[in-house]
Amino acid sequence: MRFAEQWTSSTVVSTRDLTPSIREIVLEPEAAVAACPPGSHINVAVLIDGRPDKRSYSLVGAPERGHLRIAVRLAGDSRGGSRAMWELKPGQRIDITRPTSLFEIDWSRKHYTLIAGGIGVTPMLGIAAALARRGADLTMHYSVRSRADAALHDELTGLLGGRLRIHAGDEGARLDLDATLRALPEGAVAVLCGPLRMLEAARAVWHQAGRPASDLCFETFGSSGRLPTTEFRVRIAATGNEIVVPHDRSMLDALNAAGFEVIFDCERGECGVCALDVTAVDGEIDHRDVFFSDHQKHDSAKMCTCVSRARGTVTIDTLYRPDQLPGAA
Ligand SMILES: Cc1cc2nc3c(=O)[nH]c(=O)nc-3n(C[C@H](O)[C@H](O)[C@H](O)COP(=O)(O)OP(=O)(O)OC[C@H]3O[C@@H](n4cnc5c(N)ncnc54)[C@H](O)[C@@H]3O)c2cc1C
Missing domain, CATH: 3.10.20.30 (Beta-grasp domain)
Structure with a gap:
């Protein structure tokens, strides 16, 4: 199986609220943490209504001193996964998989643009850090409802300075995906993580602009769809x-x-x-x-x-x- 998983136990080291709806959770896996590509995620075993289930969470930055950092948004219409994660307390144990990445990024290019929508920012910190280290020409667009919702804002600003553009909906500063993607130089790679609608819009522009599909790398966190989630x-x-x-x-x-x-x-x-x-x-x-x-x-x-x-x-x-x-x- 392409998505075969290796599970290990981990201990919750600490929890901290990054915004009113996004909580950072630091985990220490029992098994040694091997190097993993920037943008990797882990799967986490959760109990939802007493039934075993799993949810995925991107690593926030690279593993450090054997610790994995994730950030979980409390989903308003949650079936229970994010709620279970928010209930975790330091010292508790939770089963997780080894980190793996779904992003297929060509790291050898000159120009990159990173686009994050809401909680889609989590894998971007590690990707931005890796690109910044390589000296790549890099801009990051981060769409949020309001600046108060912009988790990891300070870390990203420290890393990218003026190359970070926040697009806050309540300031009327919506990201113009069409203009942003069309303005990219030839050979640029766009890396996107956000809601399905954002991805679909980006794919349409990318296709119309005649750019290679493989130069638009993306991950979605699952979609709530166009229609209400009903029976x-x-x-x-x-x-x-x-x-x-x-x-x-x-x-x-x-x-x-x-x-x-x-x-x-x-x-x-x-x-x-x-x-x-x-x-x-x-x-x-x-x-x-x-x-x-x-x-x-x-x-x-x-x-x-x-x-x-x-x-x-x-x-x-x-x-x-x-x-x-x-x-x-
Ligand atoms: C690779 C990857 C990385 C991720 N990284 C992060 C991360 O860094 N941070 C983070 O907060 N989340 C991340 N997620 C999302 C996360 O895995 C969970 O989906 C999220 O926490 C919501 O889980 P939940 O059980 O609370 O909500 P869910 O119940 O899963 O609700 C989420 C949405 O799914 C819809 N839904 C409800 N029932 C169903 C159903 N039966 N079938 C389909 N859809 C349904 C709901 O309408 C809701 O909008 C990631 C997901 C993936 C795949």
């Missing part, structure tokens, strides 16, 4: 059976709990392994993945079951064929 129904094309996907479970979980054995890997809407064919939609699909292109999402012939949701009823082909089972007539 919806999945009909199995081969049998007509209907499964209810509750608001707090993924379609992948619901299908597997019903015995359909859908294979999966990243569970972040990035790898496409769990995608299934859609044969009919009575309602609307809310594609929350970054695997399919805009065109494919518009066609809705397939959906990533790990993150995407719907309103109404979606009929899918799970490749389950009751008439082909051993013993079937």
